[in-house]
Amino acid sequence: MESDYTIFRAPGMTGKVLNTGSNCVFDPVSLLDIPENPAYNCKKGRRILAGLNGTFFVKRFSHRTFFESFRYLFKTSRPDRCLKAALKLEAAGIDTPKVFASLRKHRGLLPEFDCLITEDISKKAVFADKMPLTRQLIADLCELLAALHKAGICHGDTNLRNIYRTNSGSWGVIDLDGCVLSDRPVGRRAGIHELSRLASSFLKLIPVQGIGSDLDGDIPGIFAQEYKKHTSFDADCPYYRRRVEYLSLRKRK
Numbered sequence: 001m002e003s004d005y006t007i008f009r010a011p012g013m014t015g016k017v018l019n020t021g022s023n024c025v026f027d028p029v030s031l032l033d034i035p036e037n038p039a040y041n042c043k044k045g046r047r048i049l050a051g052l053n054g055t056f057f058v059k060r061f062s063h064r065t066f067f068e069s070f071r072y073l074f075k076t077s078r079p080d081r082c083l084k085a086a087l088k089l090e091a092a093g094i095d096t097p098k099v100f101a102s103l104r105k106h107r108g109l110l111p112e113f114d115c116l117i118t119e120d121i122s123k124k125a126v127f128a129d130k131m132p133l134t135r136q137l138i139a140d141l142c143e144l145l146a147a148l149h150k151a152g153i154c155h156g157d158t159n160l161r162n163i164y165r166t167n168s169g170s171w172g173v174i175d176l177d178g179c180v181l182s183d184r185p186v187g188r189r190a191g192i193h194e195l196s197r198l199a200s201s202f203l204k205l206i207p208v209q210g211i212g213s214d215l216d217g218d219i220p221g222i223f224a225q226e227y228k229k230h231t232s233f234d235a236d237c238p239y240y241r242r243r244v245e246y247l248s249l250r251k252r253k
Contacts, residue, residue, distance in 0.1 A: 001087065002087060004018060004019055005017060005019065005083070008028065008101065013106065014104055014106070015028070015101060015103035015104055016080075016103075017101045018099065018100045028100070028103055028117055031056050031058055031101075032058070032060070032105070032115055034049055034053055047061060047062050047063075048061055049062070052120055052122075056117050056118070056119065057117070057118045057120045058117050059079075059115070059116045060113050060114070060115045061077075061078045061113060061114040061115070061116075061177075062112070063110070063111055063112060063114075069107070069110035069112065072114075073110055073111060077102065077104055077114040078116070078177040079101075079102035079103065079114050079115060079177075081179065082099065082102070082116050082177050082179075083099050083116075084181060086098075086176060088151065088181055089148075089151075089153065089172075089173070089176075091151075092150075092151035093147075094147055094148065094151070094171070094173065095164075095166055095170045095173075096172050096173055096174065096176065097120075098118060099116065101115070101116070101117040102116055103115040103117070116177075121166075121172075121174075124166050125164040125165060125166050125167070125172070126164060126165055127160065127161060128141065128160035128161075128164065128165070129159075129161050132209070132212060133202065133206060133211045133212060134211075134212035134215065135215050138215075138219075138222055138226055139226045139229075140165070140171060141160075141163065141198060141202075141226075142198075142223060142226035142227040143171075143229075144163065144171045144173070145158060145195060146230030146231045147230075148173070149185055149191055149194070150186075150231070152181060152183055152184055152185055152186065153179060153180075153181060153182075154181075154182070154186050154194060155173060155176070155194060156179055156180065157175055157178050157197070158195075158197045158198040159197060160198075160201045160202060160205065162174050162175045191227075191231070191233060191235060192235050192239060193243065195227050196220075196235075196240055196243035196244045197243075197247055199219060199220045199223040199244045199248075200244050200246075200247035200250075201247075202223070203219055203220075206219075220236070220240070221236060224240065
């Protein structure tokens with residue numbers, strides 16, 4: 001719940017921090033600098049830097065120009081969007097890394113960068129892109145996607161790298177800054193978009209891993225069948241097929 005978080009202020013910085021209790025010392029400022037170690041940096045780009053800092057996962061969103069900073073001054077920050085999505089996932093019973101802090105570093109009046117600090121789940125979870133490509137995996141992925149959509153959560157980047165199974169067997173998602181939240185279930189068009197992205201992500205791994213003997217050649221059709229079991233919504237239409245084909249052939253920049 002949002003009441004579990006308190007407003008945080010430090011010189012040049014504002015945000016929200018999880019109440020960890022009086023016996024736990026948590027200094028978010030000390031975690032902002034991600035160690036320059038390729039073993040711990042999982043993403044490094046012009047705007048985003050993400051990696052491990054001790055037992056925490058830290059993701060920084062930089063605003064490199066005046067115009068970027070000015071634009072984000074009037075928008076909800078990505079870490080705040082992640083926090084809202086994480087709380088909605090928690091309410092829906094879907095696993096996601098615990099958010100410890102959502103922070104904004106200021107340069108004068110303008111934001112310099114935003115930062116999200118969460119738990120490190122690498123020791124308690126296996127990501128779906130590392131699992132055998134079987135029909136059971138498709139069934140589990142579609143059940144998770146249906147649960148997200150019933151809860152009014154449109155993830156925005158439903159690929160196997162962002163989905164995991166914990167050691168206890170529950171399924172969860174990461175990378176929530178693209179989530180769109182609603183009080184109503186996700187609509188037909190958005191559902192097709194999410195399902196086609198998930199199916200194409202699966203297809204891209206087949207040349208690398210191969211598939212289980214329980215799968216036939218119509219992978220997009222199997223995804224649509226499994227999704228329908230949990231939603232009563234038949235996504236298998238020409239538009240869905242075209243999107244799966246397009247996304248499965250598209251290469252990430």
